[in-house]
Amino acid sequence: MSESVEADGTTAAGAGRYLYCLVGLDGAGENEDPPRLDTTGIEGAPVTVVESAAAPVGAVVHPRREPFDSADLTELRDWLLAHQQVVDAAGDRFGTPLPVRFDTVLEGDDDAVAAWLGRNADQVADAFDEVAGCWEYRVTLSWDSTAFESEQRATDAQLSAIDRRLDQSGDGKRFLLEKQHDQRMRELVRERRAALTSDLVDRLAEQSRQVTERPVQSDAAASLGVELDDDAVAQVALLAPPDRESEIGSVLDEVAATPGVDVRFTGPWPPYTFTTQITDDA
Amino acid sequence: MSGPKPTRTQGDLAQMLETLLDKGVVINADIAITIGDTELLSVKLRAAIASFETAAEYGLEFPLGTDLEAVAEASDRASADAPAGEQG
Numbered sequence: 472m473s474e475s476v477e478a479d480g481t482t483a484a485g486a487g488r489y490l491y492c493l494v495g496l497d498g499a500g501e502n503e504d505p506p507r508l509d510t511t512g513i514e515g516a517p518v519t520v521v522e523s524a525a526a527p528v529g530a531v532v533h534p535r536r537e538p539f540d541s542a543d544l545t546e547l548r549d550w551l552l553a554h555q556q557v558v559d560a561a562g563d564r565f566g567t568p569l570p571v572r573f574d575t576v577l578e579g580d581d582d583a584v585a586a587w588l589g590r591n592a593d594q595v596a597d598a599f600d601e602v603a604g605c606w607e608y609r610v611t612l613s614w615d616s617t618a619f620e621s622e623q624r625a626t627d628a629q630l631s632a633i634d635r636r637l638d639q640s641g642d643g644k645r646f647l648l649e650k651q652h653d654q655r656m657r658e659l660v661r662e663r664r665a666a667l668t669s670d671l672v673d674r675l676a677e678q679s680r681q682v683t684e685r686p687v688q689s690d691a692a693a694s695l696g697v698e699l700d701d702d703a704v705a706q707v708a709l710l711a712p713p714d715r716e717s718e719i720g721s722v723l724d725e726v727a728a729t730p731g732v733d734v735r736f737t738g739p740w741p742p743y744t745f746t747t748q749i750t751d752d753a
Numbered sequence: 754m755s756g757p758k759p760t761r762t763q764g765d766l767a768q769m770l771e772t773l774l775d776k777g778v779v780i781n782a783d784i785a786i787t788i789g790d791t792e793l794l795s796v797k798l799r800a801a802i803a804s805f806e807t808a809a810e811y812g813l814e815f816p817l818g819t820d821l822e823a824v825a826e827a828s829d830r831a832s833a834d835a836p837a838g839e840q841g
Binding site: 487490492493536537538548551552554555569570571572573575576577578579583587591598608609716717718719720721722723724735736737738739740743744746747748749750751 | 756757758759760761762765766768769770772773774775776777778779780781782783784785786
């Protein structure tokens with residue numbers, strides 16, 4: 472690893488290929504030999520499609536010997552954007568791609584990549600089957616609990632009991648009772664949030680091939696103490712065919728009809744959340 | 754009844770980019786080159802995205818030096834090639 476080699480992966484000392492995604496070559500674009508992708512990669516690198524001789528799949532790559540690393544955050548961000556653009560272009564051209572995690576570099580030249588694809592043809596085919604014809608969509612559910620809390624103050628028996636005692640208490644006891652009140656309210660809000668989330672997941676599951684919940688608060692935001700959306704209750708990733716977008720939108724309209732609830736619906740994205748590992752000699 | 758279509762705004766893209774770091778196909782192969790401190794890189798990248806994401810969320814200017822053309826291109830893709838089923 473520490474030997475001195477050119478980062479562009481073209482030297483004899485050690486070729487390498489940065490891997491963006493895998494694509495299926497049995498549909499659009501197969502009448503082109505070799506298949507081409509009219510886009511540039513990270514730092515303007517030339518992007519090519521390496522075909523497997525063993526199966527109708529290809530790997531979208533550019534020459535690169537080492538993973539990308541930099542202390543310059545802007546540079547890192549631009550790399551991610553460039554990576555995403557290549558995967559998007561590949562998706563437009565060849566249908567749903569299998570997006571590879573950022574900063575994956577394979578050792579060797581195009582032949583080595585093709586051989587790797589061939590060795591793992593079954594796993595790659597299975598992974599394509601999982602996502603075939605589908606894209607990833609994201610739904611963020613937000614909920615403003617203000618109205619709910621007012622309603623609970625009026626209707627929840629436990630809260631009413633605490634409030635009655637509050638009215639009759641002196642300062643010393645008030646502090647404890649106020650804490651109890653807050654605790655009970657938090658519990659009610661938590662239960663309601665869980666119910667809203669499971670309802671959303673159930674409804675989306677009916678429209679999707681796969682659904683999975685994602686953490687609402689990203690580690691990135693959390694580590695910087697940034698609270699992006701105080702009202703965010705759940706984020707869900709779903710795998711669905713594009714012709715279901717309208718139905719999913721309708722379901723989300725129904726969900727958003729609940730007082731205080733707001734939904735954000737984004738996509739289509741490459742199915743990052745619904746991919747797996749490809750392991751040699753598995 | 755036709756519900757709202759999904760969006761791909763700059764803010765949407767910013768939130769999604771984080772996925773590139775911890776999702777996507779993982780290659781376990783002898784020929785996969787790994788670096789010793791991927792963890793560290795990941796932490797740095799997350800910080801990079803957080804500032805990007807915050808800017809996008811609040812409609813602020815992107816941080817100095819951001820390739821705005823790339824951002825716009827990436828986030829406008831959906832409107833250019835809307836998937837089948839788009840209502841007129």
